[in-house]
Amino acid sequence: MEYKVKTDVFEGPFDLLFHLVKKAEIDIYQVSISQIAYQYLEYVKKIQEFNPEIAGDFLVMASTLLKLKSQRLLPSVSLQGEEEAEGEGLHYSSEEELFERMLEYRKYKSTAEIMKKMEEEEKKYFYHPVKVEEEKAAGNHLKEYMGKVTLKDLTASMEKVMENLQEEEHEVILPQEISLTQKMEEIISFLDKKEKAELEELLERQRTRSSLIVTFFALLILVKLNKVSVWQKYGFGPILVTSNNVGDNSYMDEERWGTIG
Amino acid sequence: MVKEKALLEALFFAAGEPVTIKKVSEITGLTPGEIKNLFRELRDEYRERNSGLELREVAGGFLMSTRPSFAPYIKKLQGERARQGLSQAAMETLAIIAYKQPITRLEIEAIRGVKVDKVLDRLKELNLIAEAGRKEVLGRPILYATTREFLKHFGLRDLSQLPSLEDKEE
Amino acid sequence: MVKEKALLEALFFAAGEPVTIKKVSEITGLTPGEIKNLFRELRDEYRERNSGLELREVAGGFLMSTRPSFAPYIKKLQGERARQGLSQAAMETLAIIAYKQPITRLEIEAIRGVKVDKVLDRLKELNLIAEAGRKEVLGRPILYATTREFLKHFGLRDLSQLPSLEDKEE
Numbered sequence: 001m002e003y004k005v006k007t008d009v010f011e012g013p014f015d016l017l018f019h020l021v022k023k024a025e026i027d028i029y030q031v032s033i034s035q036i037a038y039q040y041l042e043y044v045k046k047i048q049e050f051n052p053e054i055a056g057d058f059l060v061m062a063s064t065l066l067k068l069k070s071q072r073l074l075p076s077v078s079l080q081g082e083e084e085a086e087g088e089g090l091h092y093s094s095e096e097e098l099f100e101r102m103l104e105y106r107k108y109k110s111t112a113e114i115m116k117k118m119e120e121e122e123k124k125y126f127y128h129p130v131k132v133e134e135e136k137a138a139g140n141h142l143k144e145y146m147g148k149v150t151l152k153d154l155t156a157s158m159e160k161v162m163e164n165l166q167e168e169e170h171e172v173i174l175p176q177e178i179s180l181t182q183k184m185e186e187i188i189s190f191l192d193k194k195e196k197a198e199l200e201e202l203l204e205r206q207r208t209r210s211s212l213i214v215t216f217f218a219l220l221i222l223v224k225l226n227k228v229s230v231w232q233k234y235g236f237g238p239i240l241v242t243s244n245n246v247g248d249n250s251y252m253d254e255e256r257w258g259t260i261g
Numbered sequence: 262m263v264k265e266k267a268l269l270e271a272l273f274f275a276a277g278e279p280v281t282i283k284k285v286s287e288i289t290g291l292t293p294g295e296i297k298n299l300f301r302e303l304r305d306e307y308r309e310r311n312s313g314l315e316l317r318e319v320a321g322g323f324l325m326s327t328r329p330s331f332a333p334y335i336k337k338l339q340g341e342r343a344r345q346g347l348s349q350a351a352m353e354t355l356a357i358i359a360y361k362q363p364i365t366r367l368e369i370e371a372i373r374g375v376k377v378d379k380v381l382d383r384l385k386e387l388n389l390i391a392e393a394g395r396k397e398v399l400g401r402p403i404l405y406a407t408t409r410e411f412l413k414h415f416g417l418r419d420l421s422q423l424p425s426l427e428d429k430e431e
Numbered sequence: 432m433v434k435e436k437a438l439l440e441a442l443f444f445a446a447g448e449p450v451t452i453k454k455v456s457e458i459t460g461l462t463p464g465e466i467k468n469l470f471r472e473l474r475d476e477y478r479e480r481n482s483g484l485e486l487r488e489v490a491g492g493f494l495m496s497t498r499p500s501f502a503p504y505i506k507k508l509q510g511e512r513a514r515q516g517l518s519q520a521a522m523e524t525l526a527i528i529a530y531k532q533p534i535t536r537l538e539i540e541a542i543r544g545v546k547v548d549k550v551l552d553r554l555k556e557l558n559l560i561a562e563a564g565r566k567e568v569l570g571r572p573i574l575y576a577t578t579r580e581f582l583k584h585f586g587l588r589d590l591s592q593l594p595s596l597e598d599k600e601e
Contacts, residue, residue, distance in 0.1 A: 011349050014374040057375040092371070105353075105372050107426050108360070112352040114424050115359075115415060119346055122416040124329035125317075126339075128495075129447035130277040130509075151585045155594050157519075158526035161542060162596065262481040268504060271483030271497035274444070275505045288507045311432045313441030327441035334438060335445045337458045386520065386545050 013061030014105045016043060033095050037065040041220060063213045068095055183211070183218035191228065191243035199230070199239040265291060266299050270325075273303075279322030279413060320412035321419060354380045355389060359411070359423055363393045363404035381405065389414060435461060436469050440495075449492025524550045525559060529581070529593060533563045533574035551575065559584070 010016040020039050044062050048055030092098040191197060202219070206212040219241070222228040232239050262270075268289060272280060282293045291299070300323055304316040313331060317324050327335055347355065354377050357369050369377050384390045393406035412419065432440075438459060442450060452463045461469070470493055474486040483501060487494050497505055524547050527539050539547050554560045563576035577590070587593065 011353070012373060012375045017374075060376070061374055101371055101374070105374060108353055108356045108372065111360070111424065111426055112349065112356040115356055116346065116349075116352055118415045118424075119352075121329065122414065123346070124332035125326035125416065126332070126335045126441075126445040127277045127324070127326050128274055128444055130275070151587070151594065153522060154526050154529060154585065155596065157522040158530055158596055161523050161527060262483075264481075267481055267483035267498065268501055269483065271501040272504060272508055274484055274495075275497050276508060280508070284508070288504055311434075311437055313432075313437035313439070314444055325444075327445050328437065331438055331441040334458050335441060338442055338446060338450070338454070382544065 011109075013058050014102050015109075016040065016058065017061070017102055018106065033065055033069045033098075037062075037069050038220070040065055041217065045217070059213065064092060064098065066213065066216050068092065068098060180214055180218055180221070183214050184222055187215070187218055187222060187241075188227065188243060191241065196240055196242040199241055202241060265289070265295070266303055269296070269299050269323075270303060273316065273323055273325035276325075279320040279324045279409070281322045285323070317416070318418045319416055320409045324413075350375075350377075351380050351383060355384060355407070355411070358384075358390055358405050359407050359420070360426060362406040363396075364406075365396050365402040365404055367402060369405075433469075435459070435465070436473055439466070439469050439493075440473060443486065443493055443495035446495075449490045449494045451492045455493070518550075520545075520547075521550050521553055525554055525577075525581075528554075528560055528575050529577050529590075530596065532576040532590075533566075534576075535566050535572040535574055537572060539575075 010019065017036065017040065020036050020043075024035060024039075041062055044055060044058045047058065092101060187202060190202065199219075203212060203215060206215050219228070219230070223230055227244055229242050229244060230239060231242075269285065272285060272288065282296050285291065285296050286293055289296075300316065307315055313328055314325060315328050317326065353373060354369060357372050358364055361368070366377060366381060369381075381390070385392075388408055388410040390405050390411065391408050393404045395401040396404050407420070417423065439455065442455060442458065452466050455461070455466050456463055459466070470486065477485055483498055484495055485498050487496065520543075523543060524539060527542055528534055531538070531542075536547060536551060539551075551560070555562075558578055558580045560575050560581070561578045563574045565571040566574050582589065
């Protein structure tokens with residue numbers, strides 16, 4: 001399926017979701033994550049090569065889609081606890097909730113367009129500019145301005161600045177590049193040794209959420225390329241992953257798959 | 262023109278932003294009723310003589326500005342000082358806050374499907390939103406609400422003038 | 432009122448400073464003679480109706496201002512505004528300069544994460560900060576430091592008296 005890869009087309013993950021739902025001509029109330037998630041991931045894979053910064057937002061949504069999808073497939077696997085522990089904002093407990101939010105978002109999106117027009121109209125009004133000198137004329141200006149500002153206010157402001165700074169620094173350390181190719185290789189070599197593995201085994205090995213997401217991506221790509229198979233013997237049984245033992249490794253191309261930061 | 266009306270005219274001119282009835286009353290000693298009547302007379306006089314200026318009720322106050330049809334000329338006069346519009350992300354976030362205020366960051370993110378911390382900083386910087394207390398739930402998250410500057414930015418008298426929430430299929 | 436006269440009215444209003452005939456002519460396409468005539472008509476109309484505003488020829492240009500007799504009221508209005516105090520953005524910027532001086536604009540922006548050019552202008556206007564040489568790096572950016580006025584306001588003998596922040600740092 002061809003997508004126009006132009007990163008400014010979609011303002012956010014929900015925008016893209018809308019697009020896919022519309023494209024698939026599915027009634028928005030009938031949509032299931034499974035129908036959409038794969039196409040979503042395909043798109044994200046493309047944009048992240050062009051604009052990693054934008055891809056970040058889309059990736060979070062991708063992980064949400066995968067989480068909801070995995071909950072459907074594996075009712076026993078719950079990532080809920082981890083989500084909350086990390087204080088992540090974007091978690092939806094069910095598909096229904098996700099699509100409800102998406103519909104709600106659409107209302108605000110079209111209202112934002114109307115507000116944009118109002119803003120344009122309002123910009124046509126101009127006011128008499130008030131000059132600083134005019135304000136100075138109002139009296140002893142420094143005292144007027146600073147009358148109530150004490151040394152305590154000053155130090156409190158500085159403490160606030162430093163607090164914010166520490167939070168930000170904390171956030172900056174987190175991103176870590178994980179190569180999609182590397183994960184694909186990891187999965188293949190794991191399967192070479194074991195012949196077959198349970199999905200849970202593969203995922204358990206991932207320490208961070210990002211590497212969990214990338215592993216999921218890698219697995220989906222391998223399935224698509226027909227390098228591995230994923231199957232289940234019986235309902236609610238363990239999901240098994242096996243290698244198709246295709247020797248050709250040319251698909252392991254860093255350039256092609258890039259990394260996810 | 263009676264002296265009081267001329268005084269109001271001078272105040273509206275010099276303010277450069279919406280002036281509330283309360284403030285006008287404090288400064289002039291006129292009653293709110295008198296001020297309202299004088300404002301209306303003044304506004305109608307401006308209209309009748311097709312003045313280049315006009316008076317509006319915006320953001321809970323009275324505001325004197327140029328007539329919008331002259332905007333292209335005024336822009337030429339002011340050169341590059343043109344006011345910049347908000348980005349789509351900022352506008353969407355602002356719309357959510359406007360209709361659901363007071364609202365927490367997490368609640369906004371659930372609707373937009375993306376992180377909004379940077380956008381919130383920008384909107385705070387522009388004084389379009391402000392912190393409005395804390396929600397009494399676990400973690401006591403900050404609540405956000407729109408400001409008077411928000412009303413002014415969109416030329417609204419008050420929040421009841423917000424357009425009704427759109428729900429149209431594209 | 433003819434459209435051209437209304438346009439001049441809007442221009443004088445929005446300019447906030449004397450506008451020369453040349454400039455008005457460039458913007459409107461009217462001839463200097465037409466502009467002069469329209470200006471006079473407008474000025475006389477303002478006088479006749481005892482408007483709170485007046486038009487004058489000042490510093491080689493046309494200027495719209497409030498009638499001088501209303502000055503005490505206008506001062507009250509502007510005093511009100513002045514008493515709103517420093518914005519949070521200004522306070523934080525001032526604090527950063529106080530503790531990290533001398534510091535460049537870019538360094539402050541790196542800490543605050545937003546542009547601070549307007550805030551710096553305001554703090555300079557208030558004489559709380561001043562330029563203190565240039566940093567000897569590429570582009571030789573201006574360094575900012577606090578002033579004597581700053582010390583005086585906060586009742587400090589010198590900068591060493593600024594309270595230490597260390598105890599709060601983890």
